[in-house]
Amino acid sequence: MDLALIAQHLVNGAMLGVIYALVAVGFTLFFGVLDVIKFSHGDVVMLGAFTALATSAGLVGSGSALPPAIVLAAMFIAAVGGMAVFGALMAKFLVLPLRKAPTLNVLLITLMAGTVIREAVRLFYPQGSNPKPFPRLLPTGAWEIGEFTLRYDSTILLVTGVVAIVLVHLVITRTRLGLAIRAVAQDPETASAMGIPFHGTVLATFAIGSALAALAGVVNGLYYSEVSFNMGLLLGAIGFSAAVIGGLGNVYGAILGGFIFAALQTIGAVLLPIASAYKDVFAFAAVILLMAWKPGGLLAERSADRV
Amino acid sequence: MKALSLEIRDITVGYDRADVLSGVSLTANAGEITCLLGANGSGKSTLARAILGLTPPRSGTIRLDGRDIAGLAVHKIVGLGIGAIPEGRRVFPKLTVTENLRTGAYLVRDAALVATRMTEVFRVFPRLEERAGQLAGTLSGGEQAMLSIGRGLMGSPGLLIIDEPSLGLSPKFVKENFQVIRRINEAGVSVLLVEQNVHQTLEVAHRGYVLSGGRVVAEGTAEELKRHPELVAAYFGNHGG
Numbered sequence: 001m002d003l004a005l006i007a008q009h010l011v012n013g014a015m016l017g018v019i020y021a022l023v024a025v026g027f028t029l030f031f032g033v034l035d036v037i038k039f040s041h042g043d044v045v046m047l048g049a050f051t052a053l054a055t056s057a058g059l060v061g062s063g064s065a066l067p068p069a070i071v072l073a074a075m076f077i078a079a080v081g082g083m084a085v086f087g088a089l090m091a092k093f094l095v096l097p098l099r100k101a102p103t104l105n106v107l108l109i110t111l112m113a114g115t116v117i118r119e120a121v122r123l124f125y126p127q128g129s130n131p132k133p134f135p136r137l138l139p140t141g142a143w144e145i146g147e148f149t150l151r152y153d154s155t156i157l158l159v160t161g162v163v164a165i166v167l168v169h170l171v172i173t174r175t176r177l178g179l180a181i182r183a184v185a186q187d188p189e190t191a192s193a194m195g196i197p198f199h200g201t202v203l204a205t206f207a208i209g210s211a212l213a214a215l216a217g218v219v220n221g222l223y224y225s226e227v228s229f230n231m232g233l234l235l236g237a238i239g240f241s242a243a244v245i246g247g248l249g250n251v252y253g254a255i256l257g258g259f260i261f262a263a264l265q266t267i268g269a270v271l272l273p274i275a276s277a278y279k280d281v282f283a284f285a286a287v288i289l290l291m292a293w294k295p296g297g298l299l300a301e302r303s304a305d306r307v
Numbered sequence: 308m309k310a311l312s313l314e315i316r317d318i319t320v321g322y323d324r325a326d327v328l329s330g331v332s333l334t335a336n337a338g339e340i341t342c343l344l345g346a347n348g349s350g351k352s353t354l355a356r357a358i359l360g361l362t363p364p365r366s367g368t369i370r371l372d373g374r375d376i377a378g379l380a381v382h383k384i385v386g387l388g389i390g391a392i393p394e395g396r397r398v399f400p401k402l403t404v405t406e407n408l409r410t411g412a413y414l415v416r417d418a419a420l421v422a423t424r425m426t427e428v429f430r431v432f433p434r435l436e437e438r439a440g441q442l443a444g445t446l447s448g449g450e451q452a453m454l455s456i457g458r459g460l461m462g463s464p465g466l467l468i469i470d471e472p473s474l475g476l477s478p479k480f481v482k483e484n485f486q487v488i489r490r491i492n493e494a495g496v497s498v499l500l501v502e503q504n505v506h507q508t509l510e511v512a513h514r515g516y517v518l519s520g521g522r523v524v525a526e527g528t529a530e531e532l533k534r535h536p537e538l539v540a541a542y543f544g545n546h547g548g
Contacts, residue, residue, distance in 0.1 A: 176413070179402075183410050186399045192381035193359055193391040195414040195462060199380075 042236015048214025087210020
Protein backbone atom coordinates (compact mmCIF):
# COMPACT_ATOMS: atom_id res chain seq x y z
CA MET A 1 0.00 0.00 0.00
CA ASP A 2 1.33 3.43 -0.85
CA LEU A 3 1.88 6.26 1.59
CA ALA A 4 -0.84 8.45 0.15
CA LEU A 5 -3.45 5.81 0.82
CA ILE A 6 -2.20 5.33 4.36
CA ALA A 7 -2.41 9.08 4.93
CA GLN A 8 -5.94 9.06 3.55
CA HIS A 9 -6.93 6.34 5.99
CA LEU A 10 -5.30 8.23 8.83
CA VAL A 11 -7.29 11.39 8.09
CA ASN A 12 -10.48 9.39 7.77
CA GLY A 13 -9.76 7.51 11.00
CA ALA A 14 -8.97 10.74 12.86
CA MET A 15 -12.25 12.23 11.63
CA LEU A 16 -14.21 9.25 12.91
CA GLY A 17 -12.22 9.31 16.15
CA VAL A 18 -13.17 12.93 16.79
CA ILE A 19 -16.86 12.20 16.19
CA TYR A 20 -16.83 9.14 18.45
CA ALA A 21 -14.86 10.93 21.14
CA LEU A 22 -17.42 13.77 21.19
CA VAL A 23 -20.22 11.24 21.73
CA ALA A 24 -18.26 9.17 24.27
CA VAL A 25 -17.40 12.19 26.44
CA GLY A 26 -21.13 12.73 27.02
CA PHE A 27 -21.65 9.14 28.17
CA THR A 28 -18.73 9.38 30.53
CA LEU A 29 -19.75 12.77 31.96
CA PHE A 30 -23.30 11.59 32.71
CA PHE A 31 -21.97 8.45 34.34
CA GLY A 32 -19.49 10.54 36.30
CA VAL A 33 -21.97 12.90 37.95
CA LEU A 34 -25.01 10.65 38.30
CA ASP A 35 -23.85 7.04 37.86
CA VAL A 36 -26.32 6.63 35.02
CA ILE A 37 -26.09 5.40 31.45
CA LYS A 38 -28.20 7.64 29.24
CA PHE A 39 -29.14 5.43 26.32
CA SER A 40 -30.90 8.18 24.40
CA HIS A 41 -27.55 9.89 23.87
CA GLY A 42 -27.14 8.57 20.31
CA ASP A 43 -30.55 9.91 19.37
CA VAL A 44 -29.56 13.32 20.72
CA VAL A 45 -26.67 13.17 18.22
CA MET A 46 -29.24 12.54 15.50
CA LEU A 47 -31.62 15.23 16.77
CA GLY A 48 -28.72 17.69 16.74
CA ALA A 49 -27.98 16.84 13.11
CA PHE A 50 -31.67 17.23 12.17
CA THR A 51 -31.90 20.53 14.06
CA ALA A 52 -29.03 21.77 11.90
CA LEU A 53 -30.69 20.36 8.78
CA ALA A 54 -34.00 22.06 9.60
CA THR A 55 -32.20 25.33 10.29
CA SER A 56 -30.49 25.28 6.92
CA ALA A 57 -33.72 24.27 5.17
CA GLY A 58 -35.52 27.14 6.92
CA LEU A 59 -32.84 29.69 6.00
CA VAL A 60 -32.47 28.57 2.40
CA GLY A 61 -36.21 28.06 1.98
CA SER A 62 -36.91 31.62 3.08
CA GLY A 63 -35.42 32.68 -0.25
CA SER A 64 -32.71 34.92 1.14
CA ALA A 65 -29.34 34.22 -0.42
CA LEU A 66 -27.26 34.02 2.72
CA PRO A 67 -23.57 33.20 2.42
CA PRO A 68 -22.77 29.57 3.35
CA ALA A 69 -20.68 30.65 6.33
CA ILE A 70 -23.70 32.37 7.92
CA VAL A 71 -25.96 29.37 7.26
CA LEU A 72 -23.32 27.08 8.67
CA ALA A 73 -22.88 29.20 11.79
CA ALA A 74 -26.66 29.28 12.31
CA MET A 75 -26.80 25.49 11.93
CA PHE A 76 -24.09 24.93 14.52
CA ILE A 77 -25.58 27.42 16.97
CA ALA A 78 -29.10 26.03 16.63
CA ALA A 79 -27.96 22.42 16.97
CA VAL A 80 -25.50 22.93 19.82
CA GLY A 81 -27.64 25.44 21.72
CA GLY A 82 -30.85 23.53 21.12
CA MET A 83 -29.41 20.22 22.27
CA ALA A 84 -27.79 21.84 25.34
CA VAL A 85 -31.25 23.01 26.43
CA PHE A 86 -32.82 19.70 25.42
CA GLY A 87 -30.21 17.74 27.39
CA ALA A 88 -30.73 19.85 30.50
CA LEU A 89 -34.50 19.37 30.22
CA MET A 90 -34.08 15.61 29.87
CA ALA A 91 -31.90 15.60 32.97
CA LYS A 92 -34.45 17.66 34.89
CA PHE A 93 -37.58 15.76 33.92
CA LEU A 94 -36.37 12.22 33.13
CA VAL A 95 -33.14 11.50 34.92
CA LEU A 96 -33.11 13.49 38.18
CA PRO A 97 -36.62 12.42 39.28
CA LEU A 98 -35.33 8.82 39.12
CA ARG A 99 -32.32 9.56 41.27
CA LYS A 100 -33.53 7.32 44.09
CA ALA A 101 -34.65 4.56 41.71
CA PRO A 102 -32.43 1.66 40.60
CA THR A 103 -29.98 2.57 37.82
CA LEU A 104 -31.67 0.02 35.60
CA ASN A 105 -34.82 2.17 35.55
CA VAL A 106 -32.88 5.18 34.27
CA LEU A 107 -31.39 2.97 31.58
CA LEU A 108 -34.85 1.80 30.58
CA ILE A 109 -36.46 5.24 30.60
CA THR A 110 -33.67 6.77 28.50
CA LEU A 111 -33.82 3.81 26.12
CA MET A 112 -37.52 4.54 25.62
CA ALA A 113 -36.89 8.29 25.36
CA GLY A 114 -34.39 7.54 22.60
CA THR A 115 -37.01 5.53 20.72
CA VAL A 116 -39.51 8.37 21.12
CA ILE A 117 -37.02 10.90 19.71
CA ARG A 118 -36.10 8.60 16.82
CA GLU A 119 -39.66 7.74 15.85
CA ALA A 120 -40.81 11.34 16.30
CA VAL A 121 -38.19 12.49 13.78
CA ARG A 122 -39.18 9.71 11.41
CA LEU A 123 -42.87 10.63 11.65
CA PHE A 124 -42.78 14.40 11.85
CA TYR A 125 -39.77 15.46 9.79
CA PRO A 126 -40.88 15.75 6.14
CA GLN A 127 -40.16 12.34 4.62
CA GLY A 128 -38.28 11.50 7.77
CA SER A 129 -37.98 7.81 7.09
CA ASN A 130 -35.63 8.36 4.12
CA PRO A 131 -32.00 9.33 4.50
CA LYS A 132 -31.74 13.10 4.00
CA PRO A 133 -29.01 14.84 2.03
CA PHE A 134 -27.09 17.15 4.31
CA PRO A 135 -26.12 20.49 2.75
CA ARG A 136 -22.53 20.74 1.51
CA LEU A 137 -21.64 24.15 2.80
CA LEU A 138 -17.95 23.76 3.43
CA PRO A 139 -15.36 24.77 0.82
CA THR A 140 -14.96 21.87 -1.59
CA GLY A 141 -11.33 22.26 -2.67
CA ALA A 142 -8.38 20.22 -1.51
CA TRP A 143 -4.66 20.44 -1.00
CA GLU A 144 -2.77 18.13 -3.30
CA ILE A 145 0.32 16.77 -1.64
CA GLY A 146 1.77 14.35 -4.14
CA GLU A 147 -0.73 11.54 -4.45
CA PHE A 148 -2.41 12.54 -1.25
CA THR A 149 -5.35 14.95 -1.25
CA LEU A 150 -6.38 16.68 1.93
CA ARG A 151 -9.87 18.08 1.54
CA TYR A 152 -10.60 21.50 3.04
CA ASP A 153 -13.90 20.32 4.51
CA SER A 154 -12.33 17.34 6.31
CA THR A 155 -9.63 19.62 7.70
CA ILE A 156 -12.15 22.17 8.96
CA LEU A 157 -14.27 19.47 10.59
CA LEU A 158 -11.25 17.82 12.15
CA VAL A 159 -10.02 21.11 13.60
CA THR A 160 -13.52 21.94 14.88
CA GLY A 161 -13.77 18.60 16.68
CA VAL A 162 -10.31 18.83 18.19
CA VAL A 163 -10.97 22.41 19.37
CA ALA A 164 -14.21 21.22 21.02
CA ILE A 165 -12.37 18.41 22.81
CA VAL A 166 -9.66 20.81 24.01
CA LEU A 167 -12.37 23.21 25.21
CA VAL A 168 -14.04 20.43 27.21
CA HIS A 169 -10.69 19.64 28.79
CA LEU A 170 -10.20 23.31 29.72
CA VAL A 171 -13.73 23.67 31.12
CA ILE A 172 -13.28 20.58 33.27
CA THR A 173 -9.81 21.36 34.58
CA ARG A 174 -9.73 25.17 34.70
CA THR A 175 -13.18 26.54 35.47
CA ARG A 176 -15.41 26.84 38.50
CA LEU A 177 -18.05 24.74 36.73
CA GLY A 178 -15.42 22.09 36.00
CA LEU A 179 -14.44 22.01 39.66
CA ALA A 180 -18.11 21.56 40.58
CA ILE A 181 -18.54 18.74 38.05
CA ARG A 182 -15.48 16.90 39.34
CA ALA A 183 -16.46 17.40 42.99
CA VAL A 184 -20.02 16.17 42.37
CA ALA A 185 -18.67 13.17 40.45
CA GLN A 186 -16.43 12.19 43.34
CA ASP A 187 -18.74 12.84 46.28
CA PRO A 188 -22.09 14.54 45.60
CA GLU A 189 -23.02 14.87 49.24
CA THR A 190 -19.83 16.55 50.36
CA ALA A 191 -19.92 18.72 47.24
CA SER A 192 -23.31 20.12 48.26
CA ALA A 193 -22.10 20.56 51.84
CA MET A 194 -19.42 22.84 50.33
CA GLY A 195 -22.12 24.94 48.69
CA ILE A 196 -21.97 23.40 45.21
CA PRO A 197 -25.53 23.24 43.84
CA PHE A 198 -26.14 19.60 42.96
CA HIS A 199 -29.04 20.02 40.55
CA GLY A 200 -27.48 22.96 38.78
CA THR A 201 -24.22 21.08 38.28
CA VAL A 202 -26.02 18.01 36.94
CA LEU A 203 -28.07 20.10 34.52
CA ALA A 204 -24.95 21.90 33.30
CA THR A 205 -23.19 18.56 32.80
CA PHE A 206 -26.08 17.21 30.73
CA ALA A 207 -26.15 20.44 28.74
CA ILE A 208 -22.44 20.14 27.94
CA GLY A 209 -22.68 16.44 27.04
CA SER A 210 -25.70 17.00 24.80
CA ALA A 211 -24.12 20.03 23.12
CA LEU A 212 -21.12 17.85 22.27
CA ALA A 213 -23.49 15.19 20.91
CA ALA A 214 -25.11 17.81 18.67
CA LEU A 215 -21.69 18.92 17.47
CA ALA A 216 -20.85 15.29 16.67
CA GLY A 217 -24.12 15.00 14.74
CA VAL A 218 -23.49 18.09 12.63
CA VAL A 219 -19.86 17.16 11.96
CA ASN A 220 -21.02 13.68 10.99
CA GLY A 221 -23.67 15.14 8.65
CA LEU A 222 -21.22 17.50 6.99
CA TYR A 223 -18.64 14.76 6.60
CA TYR A 224 -20.95 12.17 5.02
CA SER A 225 -23.36 14.69 3.45
CA GLU A 226 -26.23 12.56 4.66
CA VAL A 227 -28.21 12.05 7.84
CA SER A 228 -30.98 9.65 8.75
CA PHE A 229 -33.39 9.24 11.64
CA ASN A 230 -31.64 6.07 12.84
CA MET A 231 -28.04 7.29 12.58
CA GLY A 232 -28.00 7.63 16.38
CA LEU A 233 -28.31 3.90 16.99
CA LEU A 234 -24.88 3.02 15.69
CA LEU A 235 -23.27 6.27 16.86
CA GLY A 236 -24.74 5.73 20.33
CA ALA A 237 -23.49 2.14 20.48
CA ILE A 238 -20.05 3.23 19.30
CA GLY A 239 -19.90 6.20 21.68
CA PHE A 240 -20.92 4.00 24.59
CA SER A 241 -18.36 1.34 23.63
CA ALA A 242 -15.69 4.00 23.35
CA ALA A 243 -16.54 5.35 26.80
CA VAL A 244 -16.44 1.85 28.27
CA ILE A 245 -13.17 0.92 26.52
CA GLY A 246 -11.56 4.01 28.01
CA GLY A 247 -13.01 3.39 31.47
CA LEU A 248 -16.47 4.81 32.13
CA GLY A 249 -16.29 8.02 34.13
CA ASN A 250 -12.91 9.09 32.81
CA VAL A 251 -13.08 11.92 30.25
CA TYR A 252 -9.67 11.20 28.78
CA GLY A 253 -10.51 7.51 28.62
CA ALA A 254 -13.58 8.37 26.54
CA ILE A 255 -11.52 10.42 24.11
CA LEU A 256 -8.93 7.65 23.87
CA GLY A 257 -11.71 5.08 23.43
CA GLY A 258 -13.21 7.09 20.57
CA PHE A 259 -9.93 7.12 18.70
CA ILE A 260 -9.29 3.43 19.43
CA PHE A 261 -12.69 2.49 18.02
CA ALA A 262 -12.06 4.59 14.91
CA ALA A 263 -8.66 2.96 14.51
CA LEU A 264 -10.23 -0.50 14.77
CA GLN A 265 -12.82 0.36 12.12
CA THR A 266 -10.19 1.77 9.82
CA ILE A 267 -7.94 -1.24 10.29
CA GLY A 268 -10.96 -3.49 9.66
CA ALA A 269 -11.80 -1.64 6.47
CA VAL A 270 -8.22 -1.83 5.21
CA LEU A 271 -7.27 -5.36 6.19
CA LEU A 272 -10.45 -7.31 5.62
CA PRO A 273 -10.48 -8.81 2.15
CA ILE A 274 -14.28 -8.77 2.09
CA ALA A 275 -16.50 -5.71 1.79
CA SER A 276 -15.69 -2.90 4.18
CA ALA A 277 -19.21 -3.09 5.59
CA TYR A 278 -17.72 -5.71 7.89
CA LYS A 279 -15.53 -3.10 9.51
CA ASP A 280 -18.10 -2.64 12.30
CA VAL A 281 -18.23 -6.38 12.94
CA PHE A 282 -14.45 -6.36 13.18
CA ALA A 283 -14.36 -3.31 15.47
CA PHE A 284 -17.08 -4.51 17.84
CA ALA A 285 -15.52 -8.00 18.01
CA ALA A 286 -12.22 -6.34 18.92
CA VAL A 287 -14.04 -4.33 21.62
CA ILE A 288 -15.39 -7.58 23.08
CA LEU A 289 -11.86 -8.99 23.23
CA LEU A 290 -10.58 -5.73 24.71
CA MET A 291 -13.24 -5.87 27.42
CA ALA A 292 -12.39 -9.49 28.21
CA TRP A 293 -8.77 -8.44 28.64
CA LYS A 294 -9.44 -5.20 30.60
CA PRO A 295 -12.91 -5.49 32.10
CA GLY A 296 -12.70 -2.08 33.79
CA GLY A 297 -11.60 -0.24 30.68
CA LEU A 298 -8.12 0.97 29.76
CA LEU A 299 -8.07 3.89 32.18
CA ALA A 300 -10.19 2.10 34.78
CA GLU A 301 -10.85 4.03 37.93
CA ARG A 302 -12.38 3.14 41.21
CA SER A 303 -15.89 4.51 41.51
CA ALA A 304 -14.70 6.85 44.25
CA ASP A 305 -12.40 8.91 42.08
CA ARG A 306 -13.98 9.76 38.81
CA VAL A 307 -13.81 12.45 36.14
CA MET B 308 -18.64 36.59 58.70
CA LYS B 309 -19.95 37.27 62.20
CA ALA B 310 -20.66 34.35 64.54
CA LEU B 311 -24.10 32.86 63.95
CA SER B 312 -26.51 31.28 66.41
CA LEU B 313 -28.50 28.14 65.80
CA GLU B 314 -31.83 27.27 67.34
CA ILE B 315 -33.39 23.90 66.70
CA ARG B 316 -36.95 23.33 67.96
CA ASP B 317 -38.57 19.96 68.20
CA ILE B 318 -37.30 18.37 64.98
CA THR B 319 -38.07 14.87 63.81
CA VAL B 320 -35.71 13.37 61.27
CA GLY B 321 -35.74 9.96 59.65
CA TYR B 322 -34.58 7.93 56.72
CA ASP B 323 -37.32 6.03 54.89
CA ARG B 324 -39.82 5.15 57.62
CA ALA B 325 -37.86 4.92 60.83
CA ASP B 326 -37.35 8.14 62.79
CA VAL B 327 -33.78 8.59 63.89
CA LEU B 328 -34.39 11.80 65.83
CA SER B 329 -37.65 12.60 67.55
CA GLY B 330 -38.49 15.91 69.18
CA VAL B 331 -34.92 17.17 69.43
CA SER B 332 -34.32 20.77 70.46
CA LEU B 333 -30.92 22.40 70.70
CA THR B 334 -29.50 25.90 70.93
CA ALA B 335 -26.00 26.86 69.89
CA ASN B 336 -25.20 30.39 71.05
CA ALA B 337 -23.28 32.72 68.77
CA GLY B 338 -19.56 32.65 69.45
CA GLU B 339 -19.61 29.50 71.56
CA ILE B 340 -18.52 25.91 71.08
CA THR B 341 -21.57 23.72 71.55
CA CYS B 342 -20.91 20.03 71.68
CA LEU B 343 -23.16 17.16 70.79
CA LEU B 344 -22.19 13.97 72.58
CA GLY B 345 -23.55 10.51 72.13
CA ALA B 346 -22.62 6.96 71.36
CA ASN B 347 -22.65 5.42 67.89
CA GLY B 348 -26.18 5.34 66.54
CA SER B 349 -27.47 7.94 68.99
CA GLY B 350 -28.44 10.17 66.06
CA LYS B 351 -25.84 12.90 66.42
CA SER B 352 -24.54 12.68 62.86
CA THR B 353 -28.14 12.67 61.63
CA LEU B 354 -28.65 15.94 63.49
CA ALA B 355 -25.61 17.41 61.73
CA ARG B 356 -27.04 16.22 58.39
CA ALA B 357 -30.43 17.72 59.21
CA ILE B 358 -28.94 21.15 59.88
CA LEU B 359 -27.08 21.09 56.55
CA GLY B 360 -30.23 19.96 54.75
CA LEU B 361 -28.69 16.67 53.61
CA THR B 362 -31.50 14.85 55.45
CA PRO B 363 -34.21 17.50 55.83
CA PRO B 364 -36.33 17.25 59.01
CA ARG B 365 -39.92 16.03 58.69
CA SER B 366 -41.15 18.52 61.25
CA GLY B 367 -39.83 21.21 63.55
CA THR B 368 -37.80 24.34 62.86
CA ILE B 369 -34.12 25.04 62.46
CA ARG B 370 -33.28 28.73 62.80
CA LEU B 371 -29.93 30.18 61.79
CA ASP B 372 -29.70 33.61 63.40
CA GLY B 373 -33.50 33.67 63.54
CA ARG B 374 -34.11 32.57 59.96
CA ASP B 375 -35.84 29.23 59.37
CA ILE B 376 -33.62 27.11 57.14
CA ALA B 377 -35.41 23.76 57.37
CA GLY B 378 -36.32 22.61 53.87
CA LEU B 379 -33.90 24.85 51.98
CA ALA B 380 -31.52 23.25 49.46
CA VAL B 381 -28.15 22.29 50.91
CA HIS B 382 -26.16 24.86 48.93
CA LYS B 383 -28.59 27.62 50.00
CA ILE B 384 -28.13 26.68 53.67
CA VAL B 385 -24.36 26.59 53.28
CA GLY B 386 -24.54 29.94 51.52
CA LEU B 387 -26.06 31.51 54.64
CA GLY B 388 -22.78 30.99 56.44
CA ILE B 389 -22.52 27.38 57.61
CA GLY B 390 -19.26 25.54 57.11
CA ALA B 391 -19.02 21.77 57.26
CA ILE B 392 -16.21 19.44 58.28
CA PRO B 393 -17.94 16.16 57.52
CA GLU B 394 -17.55 12.87 59.31
CA GLY B 395 -14.68 10.83 57.89
CA ARG B 396 -13.09 14.04 56.47
CA ARG B 397 -14.47 13.31 52.99
CA VAL B 398 -11.79 15.15 51.01
CA PHE B 399 -12.18 14.83 47.23
CA PRO B 400 -9.50 12.22 46.51
CA LYS B 401 -8.88 13.11 42.86
CA LEU B 402 -8.75 16.85 43.37
CA THR B 403 -5.51 18.50 44.42
CA VAL B 404 -5.14 20.09 47.84
CA THR B 405 -5.63 23.52 46.27
CA GLU B 406 -8.72 22.39 44.38
CA ASN B 407 -10.19 20.85 47.53
CA LEU B 408 -9.73 24.16 49.33
CA ARG B 409 -11.34 25.95 46.40
CA THR B 410 -14.47 23.80 46.70
CA GLY B 411 -14.79 25.07 50.28
CA ALA B 412 -14.99 28.60 48.89
CA TYR B 413 -17.21 27.62 45.97
CA LEU B 414 -19.76 30.33 46.78
CA VAL B 415 -17.09 33.04 47.02
CA ARG B 416 -16.84 34.58 43.57
CA ASP B 417 -14.06 37.03 44.41
CA ALA B 418 -10.84 35.29 43.31
CA ALA B 419 -8.65 37.64 45.38
CA LEU B 420 -10.63 36.78 48.51
CA VAL B 421 -10.28 33.06 47.82
CA ALA B 422 -6.52 33.52 47.44
CA THR B 423 -6.31 35.46 50.73
CA ARG B 424 -8.20 32.76 52.60
CA MET B 425 -6.06 30.05 51.07
CA THR B 426 -2.98 31.89 52.32
CA GLU B 427 -4.56 31.97 55.79
CA VAL B 428 -5.26 28.23 55.71
CA PHE B 429 -1.68 27.58 54.59
CA ARG B 430 -0.46 29.70 57.52
CA VAL B 431 -2.40 27.51 59.96
CA PHE B 432 -1.40 24.27 58.18
CA PRO B 433 1.98 24.82 56.47
CA ARG B 434 1.96 21.11 55.64
CA LEU B 435 -0.90 21.69 53.20
CA GLU B 436 1.10 24.32 51.33
CA GLU B 437 3.93 21.83 50.86
CA ARG B 438 1.42 19.44 49.31
CA ALA B 439 -0.61 22.05 47.42
CA GLY B 440 -0.43 20.37 44.02
CA GLN B 441 -0.82 16.81 45.29
CA LEU B 442 -4.02 14.80 44.93
CA ALA B 443 -5.86 14.67 48.27
CA GLY B 444 -6.22 10.89 47.99
CA THR B 445 -2.44 10.55 48.37
CA LEU B 446 -2.29 12.46 51.68
CA SER B 447 -1.92 10.79 55.07
CA GLY B 448 -4.93 10.59 57.42
CA GLY B 449 -3.66 13.51 59.48
CA GLU B 450 -3.06 15.65 56.41
CA GLN B 451 -6.53 14.85 55.10
CA ALA B 452 -7.93 15.98 58.45
CA MET B 453 -6.06 19.30 58.09
CA LEU B 454 -7.38 19.63 54.55
CA SER B 455 -10.94 18.93 55.65
CA ILE B 456 -10.68 21.59 58.37
CA GLY B 457 -9.05 24.06 55.99
CA ARG B 458 -11.74 23.43 53.39
CA GLY B 459 -14.44 24.05 56.01
CA LEU B 460 -12.86 27.42 56.81
CA MET B 461 -12.50 28.59 53.20
CA GLY B 462 -16.07 29.86 53.09
CA SER B 463 -15.40 31.95 56.22
CA PRO B 464 -18.43 30.47 58.01
CA GLY B 465 -20.30 32.02 60.93
CA LEU B 466 -21.14 28.55 62.18
CA LEU B 467 -18.92 25.55 61.69
CA ILE B 468 -20.32 22.04 62.04
CA ILE B 469 -17.57 19.56 62.85
CA ASP B 470 -18.52 15.89 62.80
CA GLU B 471 -16.24 13.46 64.69
CA PRO B 472 -12.93 15.15 63.91
CA SER B 473 -10.95 12.73 66.08
CA LEU B 474 -12.23 9.56 64.45
CA GLY B 475 -9.36 7.42 63.20
CA LEU B 476 -6.59 9.84 64.14
CA SER B 477 -3.58 9.24 66.40
CA PRO B 478 -3.94 10.59 70.00
CA LYS B 479 -1.30 13.24 69.35
CA PHE B 480 -3.16 14.54 66.34
CA VAL B 481 -6.50 14.41 68.16
CA LYS B 482 -5.07 16.75 70.78
CA GLU B 483 -3.81 19.16 68.12
CA ASN B 484 -7.19 18.98 66.43
CA PHE B 485 -8.99 20.15 69.57
CA GLN B 486 -6.56 23.05 69.91
CA VAL B 487 -7.25 24.05 66.32
CA ILE B 488 -11.00 23.97 67.02
CA ARG B 489 -10.52 26.19 70.06
CA ARG B 490 -8.49 28.67 68.00
CA ILE B 491 -11.12 28.74 65.25
CA ASN B 492 -13.74 29.53 67.86
CA GLU B 493 -11.61 32.24 69.44
CA ALA B 494 -11.36 33.84 66.01
CA GLY B 495 -15.13 34.43 66.22
CA VAL B 496 -16.80 31.36 64.73
CA SER B 497 -19.65 29.50 66.44
CA VAL B 498 -18.89 25.79 66.50
CA LEU B 499 -21.17 22.79 66.73
CA LEU B 500 -18.89 19.91 67.62
CA VAL B 501 -20.22 16.39 67.20
CA GLU B 502 -18.03 13.97 69.16
CA GLN B 503 -17.73 10.71 71.03
CA ASN B 504 -14.60 11.73 72.86
CA VAL B 505 -16.26 13.10 76.02
CA HIS B 506 -13.34 14.33 78.07
CA GLN B 507 -11.43 16.33 75.50
CA THR B 508 -14.67 17.66 74.02
CA LEU B 509 -15.92 19.00 77.36
CA GLU B 510 -12.51 20.64 77.86
CA VAL B 511 -13.03 22.92 74.85
CA ALA B 512 -16.84 23.25 74.72
CA HIS B 513 -18.91 25.94 76.42
CA ARG B 514 -22.18 24.07 76.42
CA GLY B 515 -23.29 20.63 75.39
CA TYR B 516 -26.02 18.15 74.71
CA VAL B 517 -26.08 14.41 75.14
CA LEU B 518 -28.09 12.37 72.66
CA SER B 519 -29.27 8.84 73.16
CA GLY B 520 -31.72 6.88 71.09
CA GLY B 521 -32.57 9.94 69.03
CA ARG B 522 -33.49 12.13 72.03
CA VAL B 523 -31.71 14.74 74.13
CA VAL B 524 -31.08 13.11 77.50
CA ALA B 525 -28.90 15.78 79.08
CA GLU B 526 -27.91 19.37 78.40
CA GLY B 527 -26.08 22.15 80.15
CA THR B 528 -22.78 23.96 80.36
CA ALA B 529 -19.64 21.91 79.96
CA GLU B 530 -19.04 22.24 83.71
CA GLU B 531 -22.51 20.92 84.48
CA LEU B 532 -22.09 17.99 82.12
CA LYS B 533 -18.72 17.15 83.66
CA ARG B 534 -20.39 16.99 87.06
CA HIS B 535 -22.68 14.21 85.85
CA PRO B 536 -20.14 11.41 85.87
CA GLU B 537 -22.77 8.72 86.23
CA LEU B 538 -24.65 10.16 83.27
CA VAL B 539 -21.53 10.22 81.18
CA ALA B 540 -20.61 6.72 82.31
CA ALA B 541 -24.07 5.43 81.52
CA TYR B 542 -23.98 6.63 77.95
CA PHE B 543 -20.40 6.21 76.96
CA GLY B 544 -19.07 3.32 79.02
CA ASN B 545 -15.30 3.54 78.86
CA HIS B 546 -15.18 5.94 75.92
CA GLY B 547 -12.66 8.70 76.41
CA GLY B 548 -11.47 7.09 79.67
